Amino acid sequence: MRSVDREGGRGATSLDEAMQRSREPLSLRQAPRCLAKTRRGTLCQAPATPKGRCRMHGGAPGSGxxxxxxxxxxxxxxxxxxxxxxxxxxxxxxxxxxxxxxxx
Ligand SMILES: [Zn+2]
Incomplete structure (x- = not known):
């Protein structure tokens, strides 16, 4: 049996194409990213609020x-x-x- 990935077998060839097929509304895709450090050690890529962090993270400079x-x-x-x-x-x-x- 052939394995099919989530995009229906097309496979992402570039980040731009992946972004174009995203189901996120354009305004969310263009929003600045949260960039909080995650438990994996990477930077959070969720859309940020005006204070600079996403719905899951806080502690941005100037908050509190x-x-x-x-x-x-x-x-x-x-x-x-x-x-x-x-x-x-x-x-x-x-x-x-x-x-x-x-x-x-
Ligand atoms: Zn975040």
Whole structure:
């Protein structure tokens, strides 16, 4: 028995031909691609939304909740990026001072 591929045995000869036979509407075929990294390690090729990712992926630059007190989960700012960075800087200065004292 002869095997028949999904395109009815014609076989794709080029990407352009494959694109022309696609059942996707033209607007979807021309949409920018998602390009998120998939679990296979390849780039996602699904059509992207205006934020740059497809319906399955997120985390595009500029997406997510607002920074600072505008964020609904904001209570005291203890874990805001600014405060975390500030504590890191203080620890770095204390360690540098201790290292300087230990040198004597
Ligand atoms: Zn995607």
């Amino acid at each position: 909740g607002p920074k600072g007190p505008r964020n609904g989960m904001w209570k005291h700012g203890q874990y805001s990026q600014d405060m975390i960075e500030q504590r890191r800087e203080v620890r770095r200065i204390i360690k540098a001072a201790k290292d300087a004292l230990d040198a004597f």
